[in-house]
Amino acid sequence: MRGKSPPKSDARPRCIILGSGGHGRVVLDVLVQANRYEPVGFVDSNRQLTGRRVDGLKVLGHPDDLPELRRLLEIECAIVAVGDNGARRELADRLDAWGFELINAIHPSANLARNVNTGRNIVVAAGALVCAHCQIGDSVILNTGCIVDHESVIGTGTHVCPGARIAGRVMIESGAFVGIGATVIQSVRVGYEAVVGAGAVVIRDVAPMSTVVGVPARQIKMAQEAREVRDWLLPELRRTEAEIASAGLV
Ligand SMILES: CC(C)(COP(=O)(O)OP(=O)(O)OC[C@H]1O[C@@H](n2cnc3c(N)ncnc32)[C@H](O)[C@@H]1OP(=O)(O)O)[C@@H](O)C(=O)NCCC(=O)NCCS
CATH class of the missing domain: 3.40.50.20 (Rossmann fold)
Structure with a gap:
């Protein structure tokens, strides 16, 4: 330096x-x-x-x-x-x-409705459209040509990739990634740190930290918490139940 x-x-x-x-x-x-x-x-x-x-x-x-x-x-x-x-x-x-x-870096060809609420450290790339009453959190990337329709909330630190389309009243929670060309239909919630694969069509809520792909989008990776419940908590509960049963306590 x-x-x-x-x-x-x-x-x-x-x-x-x-x-x-x-x-x-x-x-x-x-x-x-x-x-x-x-x-x-x-x-x-x-x-x-x-x-x-x-x-x-x-x-x-x-x-x-x-x-x-x-x-x-x-x-x-x-x-x-x-x-x-x-x-x-x-x-x-x-x-x-x-x-x-x-x-914030907002390209002159991007169009944000006048009542959009924006945080800080945001990038809105060329041709992105953000419609009425949306909320865009801190450190969000709205990449080239994406569309975010009315009253949607784009949580802190998320990335909406080029050409992705977010319908109205969608909630994208913090840290989520919506892949290139993906579509999210209205009123759906994409959980925190979830990944929506390129070209996916999301028609129902996406669990936090999970990965979904395809049309309609299906889960290919489980949320960390769900995996912990499956791998650790459930076997632990079954063991405890078995111990209680074998001790004749029930
Ligand atoms: C969803 C994604 C993150 C998964 O990556 P990954 O965890 O490494 O998963 P894999 O490549 O191991 O694929 C797992 C399975 O899902 C399938 N798959 C992966 N991405 C897919 C997609 N976008 N659409 C449909 N199927 C997909 C694979 O074919 C594979 O199927 P198989 O098990 O039947 O062979 C990645 O493929 C993706 O779509 N990334 C988005 C990239 C992007 O938008 N970039 C723009 C940056 S600006």
Whole structure:
């Protein structure tokens, strides 16, 4: 990490992007096109990338360097451009603790209804549509061309992939992933950290931490809690029942 503060060219707030991978490139493009903030560089957890240029913007260091970079470059604003839902939320929490202002990157071709409620550290990519009275939580990605219909709630740290379609009054709980081109019909709940596979059509609630695929969507991986109940709690209960029975207590 090195370098002096470049001359300030305009009045837009300067910002830094965490993550210089594929999603980082998308976020840089969204920020440049929206022209509300001035991106001054990336940071990336891969130290070997420090000093390289990604789409013309320099990787300035590691996320751990951010407090120092903030001071050196006089940057107040930042956004996390990391695809992994958990990592994105963790990094956002660190930025918050360091006193950065978490900004949103909303592409000019995205359309958000005027009464949509948005959190911080959100990316809304090109062509995304968000209809009336939706709530978009912190650290959400609404990716290219996705649709979120009226009164839906998109929980903290979720990712709605390109071309996914969320009908009205859907609840996507925190940390969930809705794969590319998936469809979720109205009033369904997708549980926290659930994964909806690419192209799936979800017609009923999805259990937390489970994975569903296909048309209509079926579960291929069980929620962690359900697995624990099956593998540990149920056998334990049966053993206890057997012990009670053999002791003649019932
Ligand atoms: C759902 C998904 C996460 C499952 O990945 P995984 O846990 O590694 O599962 P596997 O690849 O082992 O597949 C398990 C089974 O589900 C099937 N399957 C996996 N994804 C599927 C999908 N999207 N639609 C239909 N069937 C699917 C596989 O064919 C396999 O079936 P089999 O057991 O009969 O052979 C992944 O396939 C997927 O769809 N990811 C979304 C990718 C995406 O949207 N990317 C966009 C990023 S912006």
